[in-house]
Amino acid sequence: MPQHHKDVIVIGAGISGLVCAYRLKTLGVDVALLEKSARVGGVIHSERIDGFLIERGPNSSQGTEELVALVEELGVTDELVEGDPKAPAYVYFTGRLHAVPSGAGAFIKSKLLSFAGKLRIFKEPFVRVRRSEAEESVASFARRRIGREAAERMVAPFVSGIYAGDAEQLSVQAAFPKLANLETGYGGLFRGTFAKALEARRARKSASAVLDKAAPTRRRLCSFKDGMAFLPQTIASKLGEDLLTGCEELRIADRGSRIEATLPDHAPENPQSTGFSVEFERAGRNHKLTCNRLVIATPAKTAATVVAGVSDHLSHLLNEIEYPPLAIVSLAYDESTIATHLDGFGFLAPPSQGLNILGCVWNSSLFPDRAPRGQALITAFVGGALNPRAARAADSELVAIAHGELQKVLGISSDPQVVAITRYERSIPQYNLGHFARVQRIESLLRDLPGLRLIGNYLHGVSTGDCIKDADRVAREVRSWRAASS
Ligand SMILES: Cc1cc2nc3c(=O)[nH]c(=O)nc-3n(C[C@H](O)[C@H](O)[C@H](O)COP(=O)(O)OP(=O)(O)OC[C@H]3O[C@@H](n4cnc5c(N)ncnc54)[C@H](O)[C@@H]3O)c2cc1C
Known part of the structure; x- marks a missing residue:
C-alpha cells in the first residue's frame, strides 16, 4: 500500500463494505478497504x-x-x-404445493386458504389500528390484521425464507417496517397499499416525474450470468489497490486484537479531531494504517469487539443480536x-x-x-x-x-x-422484538462517536438491496464529514 494514512478505512468487504468504499472512492475520498478473507463478497459466494x-x-x-x-x-x-x-413461488401445505396467488383471480381459486380464511383477509380494512408503541411480533401483527390462517400459511413461511427466523420473535417494526407503516400511517394494509399506489400514480404525473423517468426501473428477482458473486467481484475490480484482502491477523474478534480503534478525542462538537490507527498482518508482514474516519462493515459480533474499548454499551447492544x-x-x-x-x-x-x-x-x-x-x-x-x-x-x-x-x-x-x-454457524441477523429500539440506541450512541460508522445487514435491512442502499447512504454521510472538516 503506497500510503500509510487514508481519509477513510472501511473494514469488511461484504457487499456493504464494498459499496461504501466504492462510493467513497467515486466521491473523491482516499479510502482503503480491508478484508480478512482472501475472497470478497462475504456471504455472497x-x-x-x-x-x-x-x-x-x-x-x-x-x-x-x-x-x-x-x-x-x-x-x-x-x-x-x-x-x-410469471414464475410462481410455492408454499408446501397439507402434503402439496400451492402457488402463492399473484392476483385476485388466483387468490380466489387458491386452495392455500379456506373460504373462511380468505374472507378474514377481506375484513382487514375494518380491523382497528393498534395504538401501542411497543414492538409487535410479525406473527401477532399478521394474525391481528389478516387472520390466523394467512399468518400461518402465507406469512410464516416467508419469514423462514427471508430471515430463517421465527415469526413469533421477529419484530414487525424492525423486520418489515413498510408493512408496519401501512397500519400506522394509513390505517391498514389494504388502505395503505391503495393510498401508496395512488401516491405513486400522482408522482408519475407530476412535473418531477420527468426527472424520475431517468431513474432505473426496478426489476423482479435478479442475479448475474456468473452468479451473485459477480457483483462484489466487479466492485472489487473498481477499487483496485485500495482493496486489501487476506488481512489475516486483523483479529478484531479477540481480546488483544491486532486492530486498535483509538479515539483520541471523541467530543461530538469537535468532529475534526478524531483519528484511528489500524494494525494488521498481511502476507507475513505487519502493517499500520492511520485514518480520520473508520467504517466497520463486519458482522455485528466483530463490530462489537472493535467498539468495546470506546463504548461498552454500544458493544453490548451489538453483541445481543442473534x-x-x-x-x-x-x-x-x-x-x-x-x-x-x-x-x-x-x-x-x-x-x-x-x-x-x-x-x-x-x-x-x-x-x-x-x-x-x-x-x-x-x-x-x-x-x-x-x-x-x-x-x-x-x-x-x-x-x-x-x-x-x-x-x-x-x-x-x-x-x-x-x-x-x-x-x-451465524447466518442472518434476527430483527427480533426490541431490535427497532436497539438500532435507534446504536444510532444515537454513534452520534457521540464522530468519525466512526457501522454498516451491515444487522442494522437497516438484511437483503442485498437494503445493504446496498444503506452503504451508499453512509458513504455520502462520511464524505460530507470530510468535506466539513477539510
Ligand atoms: C445464507 C444466506 C442467504 C441469503 N439470501 C438472500 C437472498 O436470497 N436475497 C437477498 O436479498 N439477501 C439474502 N441474504 C442476505 C444478504 O445477502 C446479506 O445480508 C448481505 O449480503 C450481507 O452483506 P454484509 O456486507 O452486510 O455482510 P457480510 O456479507 O457478512 O460481510 C462482512 C464481511 O466482513 C468480513 N470480516 C469479518 N470479520 C472481519 C475482520 N475481523 N476483519 C476484516 N474483515 C472482516 C467478512 O469476511 C465479510 O467479508 C442472504 C444471507 C445469507 C447468509
Whole structure:
C-alpha cells in the first residue's frame, strides 16, 4: 500500500463494505478497504462445481432501484439475469404445493386458504389500528390484521425464507417496517397499499416525474450470468489497490486484537479531531494504517469487539443480536426423475408442516445456465431460528434430510448428486422484538462517536438491496464529514 494514512478505512468487504468504499472512492475520498478473507463478497459466494453454478449465500436479489442503478453505473447491465416474472413461488401445505396467488383471480381459486380464511383477509380494512408503541411480533401483527390462517400459511413461511427466523420473535417494526407503516400511517394494509399506489400514480404525473423517468426501473428477482458473486467481484475490480484482502491477523474478534480503534478525542462538537490507527498482518508482514474516519462493515459480533474499548454499551447492544445457524444443501437430479414440473422459484414450508427444510430454490428453473442440460439444481435450507440443531447435523444426515423431504414433496425417483454443502454457524441477523429500539440506541450512541460508522445487514435491512442502499447512504454521510472538516 503506497500510503500509510487514508481519509477513510472501511473494514469488511461484504457487499456493504464494498459499496461504501466504492462510493467513497467515486466521491473523491482516499479510502482503503480491508478484508480478512482472501475472497470478497462475504456471504455472497457463487461457485462453479461440475458444471453447476451454486450459491453458498443469496441465490438472487430483488431488483431494487439502488441495485439496478449500481449495476448500470458499473457498466455491467448486460450481465444481469432476471427471473421470469410469471414464475410462481410455492408454499408446501397439507402434503402439496400451492402457488402463492399473484392476483385476485388466483387468490380466489387458491386452495392455500379456506373460504373462511380468505374472507378474514377481506375484513382487514375494518380491523382497528393498534395504538401501542411497543414492538409487535410479525406473527401477532399478521394474525391481528389478516387472520390466523394467512399468518400461518402465507406469512410464516416467508419469514423462514427471508430471515430463517421465527415469526413469533421477529419484530414487525424492525423486520418489515413498510408493512408496519401501512397500519400506522394509513390505517391498514389494504388502505395503505391503495393510498401508496395512488401516491405513486400522482408522482408519475407530476412535473418531477420527468426527472424520475431517468431513474432505473426496478426489476423482479435478479442475479448475474456468473452468479451473485459477480457483483462484489466487479466492485472489487473498481477499487483496485485500495482493496486489501487476506488481512489475516486483523483479529478484531479477540481480546488483544491486532486492530486498535483509538479515539483520541471523541467530543461530538469537535468532529475534526478524531483519528484511528489500524494494525494488521498481511502476507507475513505487519502493517499500520492511520485514518480520520473508520467504517466497520463486519458482522455485528466483530463490530462489537472493535467498539468495546470506546463504548461498552454500544458493544453490548451489538453483541445481543442473534444469528441462527443454517445449512445449505445443493443437490442435483436428472430432470426426468422429478415428477413435479419445476416451473417457479421454489417452495417454502410453514413451520407447522413438520419439515426440517425451510424451503428450497429451484436454481436451474429460475436462472439460465445453473446446471448442465437435463439436470435440475435444487438448493435446500436447513436449520434457522426454529430448528438450530438440524443445521448442525453431520453431512450425511443433512443430505438425508434434504433429499428425503425433497423426494417426498417433489416426487423424486433418483438419488441426488451432492454438489455442495455450506454451513453458517451465524447466518442472518434476527430483527427480533426490541431490535427497532436497539438500532435507534446504536444510532444515537454513534452520534457521540464522530468519525466512526457501522454498516451491515444487522442494522437497516438484511437483503442485498437494503445493504446496498444503506452503504451508499453512509458513504455520502462520511464524505460530507470530510468535506466539513477539510
Ligand atoms: C445464507 C444466506 C442467504 C441469503 N439470501 C438472500 C437472498 O436470497 N436475497 C437477498 O436479498 N439477501 C439474502 N441474504 C442476505 C444478504 O445477502 C446479506 O445480508 C448481505 O449480503 C450481507 O452483506 P454484509 O456486507 O452486510 O455482510 P457480510 O456479507 O457478512 O460481510 C462482512 C464481511 O466482513 C468480513 N470480516 C469479518 N470479520 C472481519 C475482520 N475481523 N476483519 C476484516 N474483515 C472482516 C467478512 O469476511 C465479510 O467479508 C442472504 C444471507 C445469507 C447468509
